[in-house]
Amino acid sequence: MKRIFITGGAGYIGSHAVKVLGEHGYEVLTYDNLSTGHRESILYGDLVEGDLGDKDLLRRTLRDFRPDGLIHFAAHIEVAESVANPLKYYRNNSANALNLLEVLAELNLSNLIFSSTAAVYGIADEIPVKEEAPLAPINPYGASKSITERFLSDFSSARSDFDYVALRYFNVAGADSQARIGQKYNNATHLITRALKTAKGEYEKLQVFGTDYPTPDGTCIRDYIHVDDLAAAHVDALCYLFEGGPSAVFNCGYGHGYSVREVIDVARKVTCVDFSVEDTGRRDGDPPALVADSSKLRRTTGWRPQHDNLEYIVRTAWEWEKKL
The missing domain is CATH 3.40.50.720 (NAD(P)-binding Rossmann-like Domain)
Structure with missing residues (x-):
């Protein structure tokens, strides 16, 4: 051992x-x-x-x-x-x-x-x-x-x-599939967590920081x-x-990304809550897009991801949020 x-x-x-x-x-x-x-x-x-x-x-x-x-x-x-x-x-x-x-x-x-x-x-x-x-x-x-x-x-x-x-x-x-552990920050800054806490009513609205980025829908893209x-x-x-x-x-990473608006759509679908969203200005330090080429990790270590599905990611995070 x-x-x-x-x-x-x-x-x-x-x-x-x-x-x-x-x-x-x-x-x-x-x-x-x-x-x-x-x-x-x-x-x-x-x-x-x-x-x-x-x-x-x-x-x-x-x-x-x-x-x-x-x-x-x-x-x-x-x-x-x-x-x-x-x-x-x-x-x-x-x-x-x-x-x-x-x-x-x-x-x-x-x-x-x-x-x-x-x-x-x-x-x-x-x-x-x-x-x-x-x-x-x-x-x-x-x-x-x-x-x-x-x-x-x-x-x-x-x-x-x-x-x-x-x-x-x-x-x-995301979170543990059995909802034993997950994100537990006092000041949540991650988009998915903020969206789910807004769906729970902990926040009045979810802010979208920047809608004029050079991306298909104007919002940041992340992997x-x-x-x-x-x-x-x-x-x-x-x-x-x-x-x-x-x-x-x-x-x-998984090698493909989702925009802020796409994440919001999935969060609303998973929670069945049409929570409020407010568009606001860009936040300091945010690049327009970040998507990984993870082929080196897969090739060198044999890593094979099992949960490459945004709805699954959001659903496990939601089950954890409901438990908090």
Whole structure:
């Protein structure tokens, strides 16, 4: 049984990865400060409540657990907040990642999966986006992740005994099929979650940020990936490293996108609620379209998504929302 250490495993994506790893028989230890995560979301393994800024606790925890592999989820993720408060993002997303790498170097630990983002691409020149596209983030959130990717690349080049995979997520959505876990943010910013909370009556209306983008209906297009498929990609990436694969970067998405208006239509269909929508101006830091070319991930690791269906994604998220 291999041991996997997970930072941010009490959060939305992290908790789904913990679930999938536990179901596959891995021994999992979550390290999370619970600033946005939830203890009850961890379905397998133990929790150490700690911050990545606490290097002494981090070092002791890793020395005692001696993981075979690690997944680094812990990060701030709100684009608009990163624009308003960039230093918060560079401290948590970049500086704390450096703390983690320094401890891994001390303890000679390897096989790290890094939770990156399509925001590193900024406004891509070609859609779908390949991993070789230039990194040109247009917000501090994307920049903070790009900086950490550079840390990893340089560290891996300097240390032949350290390998990593950076997974660049596109838009993650949905929830556990049994509605045991899902998104549980106090300030939901994801479109699908906001739409469903509006259908529940938690918000008076859903705002559409920008209707004049160069897209067929004028609204932003995103590649929505079900969180369980994303979690499975982490397991496949770990296996890739355990089998001796070299450090790599992979996009995680389905290869096709939906506009904001298309998502709203599906949300109304699933909930049977014709909730109110308000068109408003563009939001800072939003590219017109982001769609993944994930062929490299599929080809290299054998990843095969099981839930490439927007209605299924929204329906699982809706079942979770009704349970909250």
